[in-house]
Amino acid sequence: MPDGNDQALDQLSLDERLARVRAGITDAASVAGRAASEITTIVVTKFHPADLVRELYALGVRDFGENRHQEAAAKAADLSDLRDATWHFVGQLQSKKARQVAGYASVVHSIDRAALVTALAVPREVPLDCFVQINLTDDPGRGGVAPDGLDELVERVLATTPLNLLGVMAVAPLGEEPRRAFARLRALSDRVVALAPEANRISAGMSHDYREAIAEGATHLRIGTAITGNRPLPG
Numbered sequence: 154m155p156d157g158n159d160q161a162l163d164q165l166s167l168d169e170r171l172a173r174v175r176a177g178i179t180d181a182a183s184v185a186g187r188a189a190s191e192i193t194t195i196v197v198t199k200f201h202p203a204d205l206v207r208e209l210y211a212l213g214v215r216d217f218g219e220n221r222h223q224e225a226a227a228k229a230a231d232l233s234d235l236r237d238a239t240w241h242f243v244g245q246l247q248s249k250k251a252r253q254v255a256g257y258a259s260v261v262h263s264i265d266r267a268a269l270v271t272a273l274a275v276p277r278e279v280p281l282d283c284f285v286q287i288n289l290t291d292d293p294g295r296g297g298v299a300p301d302g303l304d305e306l307v308e309r310v311l312a313t314t315p316l317n318l319l320g321v322m323a324v325a326p327l328g329e330e331p332r333r334a335f336a337r338l339r340a341l342s343d344r345v346v347a348l349a350p351e352a353n354r355i356s357a358g359m360s361h362d363y364r365e366a367i368a369e370g371a372t373h374l375r376i377g378t379a380i381t382g383n384r385p386l387p388g
Protein backbone atom coordinates (compact mmCIF):
# COMPACT_ATOMS: atom_id res chain seq x y z
CA MET A 154 0.00 0.00 0.00
CA PRO A 155 1.51 3.35 -0.96
CA ASP A 156 1.60 6.10 1.62
CA GLY A 157 -0.78 8.28 -0.35
CA ASN A 158 -0.12 11.48 -2.18
CA ASP A 159 1.74 14.32 -0.55
CA GLN A 160 -1.32 16.42 0.11
CA ALA A 161 -3.11 13.61 1.90
CA LEU A 162 0.00 13.16 4.03
CA ASP A 163 -0.09 16.73 5.30
CA GLN A 164 -3.75 16.40 6.25
CA LEU A 165 -2.86 13.86 8.91
CA SER A 166 -1.41 14.91 12.24
CA LEU A 167 2.09 13.93 13.25
CA ASP A 168 0.88 11.28 15.66
CA GLU A 169 -1.45 9.86 13.00
CA ARG A 170 1.38 9.58 10.51
CA LEU A 171 3.64 8.02 13.11
CA ALA A 172 0.94 5.54 14.12
CA ARG A 173 0.30 4.66 10.50
CA VAL A 174 3.96 3.95 9.82
CA ARG A 175 4.36 1.99 13.05
CA ALA A 176 1.37 -0.14 12.05
CA GLY A 177 2.87 -0.59 8.58
CA ILE A 178 6.15 -1.75 10.11
CA THR A 179 4.41 -4.22 12.42
CA ASP A 180 2.43 -5.54 9.49
CA ALA A 181 5.42 -5.88 7.15
CA ALA A 182 7.42 -7.57 9.90
CA SER A 183 4.67 -10.06 10.55
CA VAL A 184 4.37 -10.82 6.82
CA ALA A 185 8.14 -11.45 6.81
CA GLY A 186 7.89 -13.64 9.92
CA ARG A 187 9.98 -11.15 11.87
CA ALA A 188 9.46 -9.37 15.18
CA ALA A 189 8.89 -5.62 14.83
CA SER A 190 10.88 -5.22 18.05
CA GLU A 191 14.08 -6.18 16.22
CA ILE A 192 13.64 -3.19 13.88
CA THR A 193 14.86 0.31 14.75
CA THR A 194 12.97 3.15 13.15
CA ILE A 195 15.00 6.30 12.64
CA VAL A 196 12.87 9.33 11.90
CA VAL A 197 14.72 11.49 9.39
CA THR A 198 14.02 15.08 10.42
CA LYS A 199 16.20 16.92 7.90
CA PHE A 200 14.95 20.39 6.89
CA HIS A 201 12.42 20.32 9.73
CA PRO A 202 12.81 22.58 12.77
CA ALA A 203 13.98 21.37 16.17
CA ASP A 204 10.41 21.79 17.45
CA LEU A 205 9.29 18.90 15.29
CA VAL A 206 11.97 16.74 16.88
CA ARG A 207 10.59 17.70 20.30
CA GLU A 208 7.09 16.69 19.23
CA LEU A 209 8.38 13.35 17.97
CA TYR A 210 10.30 12.86 21.18
CA ALA A 211 7.11 13.47 23.15
CA LEU A 212 5.49 10.75 21.02
CA GLY A 213 8.20 8.31 22.06
CA VAL A 214 10.68 8.60 19.18
CA ARG A 215 14.32 8.38 20.27
CA ASP A 216 16.21 7.82 17.02
CA PHE A 217 16.60 10.81 14.71
CA GLY A 218 18.34 11.03 11.35
CA GLU A 219 19.96 14.03 9.67
CA ASN A 220 21.92 14.29 6.45
CA ARG A 221 23.69 17.66 6.58
CA HIS A 222 26.34 18.45 9.13
CA GLN A 223 25.55 22.10 9.84
CA GLU A 224 21.88 21.52 10.33
CA ALA A 225 22.43 18.38 12.37
CA ALA A 226 24.98 20.05 14.64
CA ALA A 227 22.66 22.99 15.31
CA LYS A 228 19.72 20.72 16.10
CA ALA A 229 21.72 18.40 18.31
CA ALA A 230 22.94 21.42 20.30
CA ASP A 231 19.46 22.89 20.49
CA LEU A 232 18.06 19.60 21.74
CA SER A 233 20.88 18.56 24.05
CA ASP A 234 18.35 18.40 26.91
CA LEU A 235 16.84 15.32 25.23
CA ARG A 236 19.48 13.16 26.84
CA ASP A 237 18.44 9.80 25.51
CA ALA A 238 17.93 10.93 21.91
CA THR A 239 20.22 9.20 19.44
CA TRP A 240 21.46 11.09 16.38
CA HIS A 241 22.09 9.13 13.22
CA PHE A 242 24.07 10.77 10.45
CA VAL A 243 22.69 9.35 7.21
CA GLY A 244 24.00 11.72 4.52
CA GLN A 245 27.14 11.92 2.44
CA LEU A 246 29.95 13.05 4.69
CA GLN A 247 32.98 15.16 3.79
CA SER A 248 36.15 13.97 5.49
CA LYS A 249 36.86 17.42 6.89
CA LYS A 250 33.48 17.38 8.70
CA ALA A 251 33.86 13.86 10.04
CA ARG A 252 35.43 14.73 13.36
CA GLN A 253 32.66 17.22 14.16
CA VAL A 254 29.92 14.79 13.20
CA ALA A 255 31.45 12.20 15.51
CA GLY A 256 30.99 14.77 18.28
CA TYR A 257 27.20 14.54 18.35
CA ALA A 258 26.22 11.54 16.23
CA SER A 259 26.06 8.11 17.82
CA VAL A 260 25.76 6.32 14.51
CA VAL A 261 27.16 7.18 11.08
CA HIS A 262 25.36 5.34 8.26
CA SER A 263 27.41 6.60 5.34
CA ILE A 264 30.98 5.31 5.49
CA ASP A 265 31.85 4.87 1.86
CA ARG A 266 35.60 5.32 1.51
CA ALA A 267 38.89 4.76 3.28
CA ALA A 268 39.58 8.48 3.77
CA LEU A 269 36.43 8.78 5.84
CA VAL A 270 37.49 5.87 8.05
CA THR A 271 40.77 7.65 8.69
CA ALA A 272 38.99 10.93 9.41
CA LEU A 273 36.69 9.22 11.92
CA ALA A 274 39.54 7.51 13.74
CA VAL A 275 39.44 10.04 16.56
CA PRO A 276 39.87 8.78 20.14
CA ARG A 277 36.54 8.82 21.98
CA GLU A 278 34.95 7.47 25.14
CA VAL A 279 32.48 5.12 23.50
CA PRO A 280 32.89 3.43 20.13
CA LEU A 281 31.22 5.11 17.17
CA ASP A 282 28.63 2.80 15.65
CA CYS A 283 28.66 2.82 11.88
CA PHE A 284 27.42 1.31 8.67
CA VAL A 285 29.28 0.93 5.41
CA GLN A 286 27.16 2.46 2.68
CA ILE A 287 26.97 0.48 -0.55
CA ASN A 288 26.17 1.96 -3.94
CA LEU A 289 23.54 -0.27 -5.56
CA THR A 290 23.51 1.71 -8.81
CA ASP A 291 25.94 1.65 -11.74
CA ASP A 292 26.54 5.39 -11.28
CA PRO A 293 29.84 5.95 -9.44
CA GLY A 294 28.64 9.48 -8.57
CA ARG A 295 26.09 8.07 -6.14
CA GLY A 296 26.94 7.68 -2.48
CA GLY A 297 28.35 4.38 -1.34
CA VAL A 298 31.23 2.04 -2.04
CA ALA A 299 30.93 -0.14 -5.13
CA PRO A 300 30.27 -3.78 -4.21
CA ASP A 301 33.74 -4.80 -5.44
CA GLY A 302 35.37 -2.44 -2.95
CA LEU A 303 33.23 -3.57 -0.05
CA ASP A 304 35.46 -6.20 1.58
CA GLU A 305 38.48 -3.92 1.65
CA LEU A 306 36.52 -1.07 3.21
CA VAL A 307 34.98 -3.39 5.78
CA GLU A 308 38.44 -4.71 6.75
CA ARG A 309 39.59 -1.16 7.21
CA VAL A 310 36.66 -0.25 9.46
CA LEU A 311 37.22 -3.41 11.51
CA ALA A 312 40.86 -2.44 12.00
CA THR A 313 39.97 1.06 13.23
CA THR A 314 39.54 1.12 16.99
CA PRO A 315 36.88 3.72 17.71
CA LEU A 316 34.61 2.36 14.99
CA ASN A 317 32.07 -0.35 15.71
CA LEU A 318 30.71 -1.78 12.47
CA LEU A 319 26.99 -2.52 12.69
CA GLY A 320 26.52 -3.57 9.08
CA VAL A 321 25.61 -2.24 5.65
CA MET A 322 23.45 0.63 4.44
CA ALA A 323 21.96 1.49 1.06
CA VAL A 324 19.36 3.53 -0.74
CA ALA A 325 17.26 1.71 -3.35
CA PRO A 326 18.11 3.02 -6.84
CA LEU A 327 15.44 4.98 -8.69
CA GLY A 328 13.81 3.00 -11.45
CA GLU A 329 14.48 -0.40 -9.96
CA GLU A 330 12.05 -2.57 -8.07
CA PRO A 331 13.17 -1.89 -4.45
CA ARG A 332 12.73 -5.48 -3.36
CA ARG A 333 15.27 -6.61 -5.99
CA ALA A 334 17.76 -3.97 -4.89
CA PHE A 335 17.32 -4.91 -1.23
CA ALA A 336 17.81 -8.57 -2.09
CA ARG A 337 21.22 -7.62 -3.50
CA LEU A 338 21.93 -5.66 -0.36
CA ARG A 339 21.05 -8.68 1.75
CA ALA A 340 23.51 -10.84 -0.21
CA LEU A 341 26.20 -8.19 0.33
CA SER A 342 25.32 -8.15 4.03
CA ASP A 343 25.91 -11.90 4.12
CA ARG A 344 29.36 -11.27 2.67
CA VAL A 345 30.11 -8.75 5.42
CA VAL A 346 28.85 -11.12 8.10
CA ALA A 347 31.30 -13.74 6.82
CA LEU A 348 34.09 -11.25 7.64
CA ALA A 349 32.53 -9.88 10.83
CA PRO A 350 29.74 -11.98 12.36
CA GLU A 351 28.58 -9.12 14.62
CA ALA A 352 28.10 -6.72 11.72
CA ASN A 353 24.77 -8.20 10.76
CA ARG A 354 22.58 -5.10 10.72
CA ILE A 355 21.05 -3.64 7.54
CA SER A 356 20.11 0.04 7.25
CA ALA A 357 17.59 0.25 4.42
CA GLY A 358 14.07 1.36 3.73
CA MET A 359 12.60 4.86 3.44
CA SER A 360 9.05 6.23 3.29
CA HIS A 361 8.14 4.50 0.06
CA ASP A 362 10.02 1.24 0.34
CA TYR A 363 10.31 0.29 3.99
CA ARG A 364 8.02 -2.71 3.57
CA GLU A 365 10.27 -4.17 0.87
CA ALA A 366 13.31 -3.45 3.03
CA ILE A 367 11.75 -5.28 5.97
CA ALA A 368 11.03 -8.23 3.69
CA GLU A 369 14.76 -8.36 2.88
CA GLY A 370 15.97 -8.18 6.45
CA ALA A 371 16.37 -4.46 7.19
CA THR A 372 17.02 -3.80 10.87
CA HIS A 373 17.29 0.00 10.68
CA LEU A 374 14.68 1.96 8.71
CA ARG A 375 15.32 5.60 7.82
CA ILE A 376 11.92 7.16 7.40
CA GLY A 377 11.30 10.84 6.75
CA THR A 378 8.27 12.17 4.91
CA ALA A 379 5.82 9.39 5.74
CA ILE A 380 6.17 10.40 9.39
CA THR A 381 7.20 14.06 9.34
CA GLY A 382 5.00 15.13 6.46
CA ASN A 383 6.46 16.92 3.47
CA ARG A 384 9.76 18.63 4.02
CA PRO A 385 9.95 22.41 3.95
CA LEU A 386 12.43 23.73 1.41
CA PRO A 387 16.02 23.48 2.66
CA GLY A 388 16.99 26.61 4.53
Ligand SMILES: *Cc1c(COP(=O)(O)O)cnc(C)c1O
Pocket residue numbers: 197199220243244324359360361375376377378379
Ligand atom coordinates in the same frame (compact mmCIF):
# COMPACT_ATOMS: atom_id res chain seq x y z
C1 LIG B 1 16.05 11.89 3.44
C2 LIG B 1 16.62 10.54 3.61
C3 LIG B 1 15.81 9.47 4.06
C4 LIG B 1 14.32 9.61 4.31
O1 LIG B 1 13.64 9.80 3.07
P1 LIG B 1 12.04 9.78 2.98
O2 LIG B 1 11.78 9.44 1.56
O3 LIG B 1 11.59 11.15 3.34
O4 LIG B 1 11.55 8.75 3.91
C5 LIG B 1 16.41 8.24 4.24
N1 LIG B 1 17.73 8.05 4.01
C6 LIG B 1 18.54 9.05 3.60
C7 LIG B 1 19.98 8.76 3.36
C8 LIG B 1 18.01 10.32 3.38
O5 LIG B 1 18.81 11.30 2.95
